[in-house]
Amino acid sequence: MSRNGVTLKFYGPWQRAAGVEELFMPQDGVTTVRCLLKKLEARFGEEFSSHGEGLVCLYDSGKGPRALDLDEEILPGSTILFLGIVESG
Amino acid sequence: MDGYQGRVAMIDLGKRRYRDIPLDEGLVRKYIGGSGLGTYFLMKFCTPGTKPLSPENPLIFTTGPFQGTGIPTSGRHQVVTRSPLTGVFLESDAGGSFGFHLKRAGYDGLIITGRSERPVYLKVLDGQIGFEDGQDLWGLDTMETDAMLKSIFGEKIGVSCIGPAGEKQIPLAGIFHDGTDARAAGRGGAGAVMGSKNLKAIVAGGSSGTEVHDREALTALISEKNAILKEKGAGMTLYGTAGGMGMAEELGDLPIRNWKQGSWKEEVREITGQRMAETILTGNYGCVACPVRCGRVVNIGGGNIGGPEYETMAMLGSNCLVNDLEAIARANEQCNRLGIDTISTGSVIAFAMECYEHGILTGEQAGMPLHWGSGEAVNYLVTKIGNGEGIGGLLGMGTRAAAQELGRGAERFAIHSKGLEFPAHDPRCFKSLAAGYATSVRGACHLNGYSYAWERSATFPEFGYPEKQDRTADQGKGVMNARFQNLSSLVDSLKICKFILLMGVNLSDISRWLKCVTGWEYSIEELEETGERIYNMKRIFNAALGLDSRHDTLPQRILEEPRGSGGSADTLPDLNMQLDEYYSYRGWSNDGIPLKEKLEGLGLREFMNWIPS
Structure with a gap:
């Protein structure tokens, strides 16, 4: 039986700050990006959030990505991508 | 030979005949395809004395060994020739679907020489090549041309074509594909070379698959990599390359006011991929075999159409101090319809604006005032350049030639190297x-x-x-x-x-x-x-x-x-x-x-x- 929680995947500067590619964060109820960032700052240091460019997405392999607002609710079982720079041309 | 159709076609438009050139393994192992094979054939069929707009200048289309295999992003093709804009080597590549259809037609590439007496289009279908009267297509824009040819041949073909700018051999003209989605081999004037041959379009299609040495192993590798690319490319899927506008401004990479200004923090927010997603974006577009789909589809009135990418947004936008997203999207559409390169066009417009600011170019000469930030002026100049009318005749020659013609110090505003205008990244930011x-x-x-x-x-x-x-x-x-x-x-x-x-x-x-x-x-x-x-x-x-x-x-x-x-x-x-x-x-x-x-x-x-x- 799988545990309740969200899977976090880090890319680019987020990954360098976290030192890991992926992290499972136990979570019984809904959470938000803002709450997740606070937990990650507690774990990886206060500077953690400043390493990314602010593009955090909910990802579904079938539906593709959807950008998340800081206070949007995230359900247990979700996969969240912390993306590095959006590459330009 | 797995991965290849094993031949390219050598086509003489003047004599209306063609022959197949077989590809041997030694050659393709050495040069692979695309850029390598295209350059090899350019050097085989061109001399240093061959003029860019002469019938002898080869216009070469090549695909690669991955085309048609499903390998991620393998739907691209290359165009190689000698440039009428710079006078030197030119290669320009495009995504979309034309390369896929060309290979399905049974060819790894086309080498086109000669000049047809009358407008013509080529039919490359299932290993056979035909020369068709192109008179009815002449004068149509790229999207109309694509639509007309698909109404004749159906949707399961690829079309490569030029717009009015290519017909008029304007050095900023590119070669366009995929109709309203506008995938361009835009840079360096390959469209003018095509126009100089009286070649309006190439239709390609067929049923020749690409043989693969080990399909089972390849399918597993593709599946694994596509899953990764979908995740890592999620930002590009959501916002396209223009999602990088804000970061480019912050780093000091973005061209602003013809590369003269360092920052534009507030204004740039109106012309980002994120802003596009909130306003005019209606969907996204993917080239053949691409899991990322970074292409933009927008609606600015008149239906869904390809939207501006980072380079376009920067060159027609920030570099001209225009932060009107719809004005940029309209200019982008006009560039694509007329068949001109958005990068060089944006650059030469910013050049003209700076010349206007310094009194080197007057409003009377230009046909209207060329104030910084004027979306109206940008769209006006795009139309003039693409049609080769009025001031567009001068600017369509590119910044180097236009500066030489204008004189009076205009050369210091011409931002190019070897005659090709800078794209939208700054060497003062990324050394x-x-x-x-x-x-x-x-x-x-x-x-x-x-x-x-x-x-x-x-x-x-x-x-x-x-x-x-x-x-x-x-x-x-x-x-x-x-x-x-x-x-x-x-x-x-x-x-x-x-x-x-x-x-x-x-x-x-x-x-x-x-x-x-x-x-x-x-x-x-x-x-x-x-x-x-x-x-x-x-x-x-x-x-x-x-x-x-x-x-x-x-x-x-x-x-x-x-x-x-x-x-x-x-x-x-x-x-x-x-x-x-x-x-x-x-x-x-x-x-x-x-x-x-x-x-x-x-x-x-x-x-x-x-x-x-």
Whole structure:
């Protein structure tokens, strides 16, 4: 039986700050990006959030990505991508 | 020969006949496809005396071994010729679906020479090539041309065509594909070469699949990599390349006011990919076999149509101080319809605006005031340039020629290298772009080496770059440029998109894909050497035209004028230092000419007679 929680995947500067590619964060109820960032700052240091460019997405392999607002609710079982720079041309 | 159709067609438009040239294994193992094979054929069928708009100048379309295999982003093709804009070597590539259909038609490439007496279009269908009357298509824009040909041949074909600008042989004209989605081989004037041949379009299609050496293994590799690319490319899926506008401004990379201004923090927010997603975006578009789908689809009234990418948004937007998203999207649509390169067009418009500011160009000459920030002026000039009317006749020659014609100091506002206008990345922000733009074989080009990507965020451990490179340093950038130019030449020969190098595809993946598709073993070192061989071949072409280190230079503004504010306020590149390192690493003379020993080592002995004595 799988545990309740969200899977976090880090890319680019987020990954360098976290030192890991992926992290499972136990979570019984809904959470938000803002709450997740606070937990990650507690774990990886206060500077953690400043390493990314602010593009955090909910990802579904079938539906593709959807950008998340800081206070949007995230359900247990979700996969969240912390993306590095959006590459330009 | 797995991975290839095993032939290219040599087409003479003047005599309306063609013959097949078989490809032998030795040749394709050496030059791969795309850029490599295209350059090889250019040197076989062109001489240093061949003029760009003469019937003898070959216009070459090539695909790669991955086309038709499902390998991620393998739906690209290459166009190689001699440029009417710069006068030197030109390669320009496009995504979309035309390359896929050309290979399905049973060809790895087309070599087109001659000039038809009347407008013509080519039919390349299931191994047969026909010459069709193109009179009814002449004068149509690229989207109308695509639609008309699909109404005749159905939707399961690819169309490569020119617009009115190409017909008029305007040096900023490109070759366009995929109708309203507008995938362009935009840079350097390949559309003018096509127009000079009275060739309006090529229709390609058929049912010839690509044979694969080990399909089962390849399918597993593709499946694994597609899943990664979908995740790592999610930002591009959501916002397209224009999602990078804000970051480019923050870093001091974004061209603003013809490369004169350092920052534009508030205004840029109106013209980002994020803003597009909130307003005019209606969907996204993907080239054949691409899991990322970074292309934009927008609606600005009149239906869904391809939207502006980063380069377009920057060159027609911030570089002209225009922060009206809809005005930029309209200008983008007009460029695509008329068939002109949005990068060079945006650059020459910013040049005209600065000339107007300094009284070198008057409103009377231009036909209207050319104030900074005027979306109306941008759209007016796009139409004039694309139709070759009025002031457009002058500006359509490109910034170098227009500056020479205007005189009175206009040359200091012409931001180009070797006659090709700068794309939207600044060597004062990413230092490697200094040697990169200066030595680029087609003139200023960010994709010739793509080095700045590794100064911005990406790493490439397998290639000796495990950390992001210091963008403010000059040291090491000569070597870095040479190596990434080699890599880019390889990737352009395989015909895959460079973006996937940022998303976890490395040389080991490419080696494995090649083994699965062709059965051939390439070590990582052999892959890099193949890229080096191809890059040197392009340099030889330019050397034969009289180009050397004196032509590897940059505009005064970039070398001597700091941006003044923003993320790269007071830094300037040390081009000479980078070039010394670059030539030395390349094994070229101090004059920038490939040495005979180097060419022998790369197996390019047959082209040694191109080197000036």
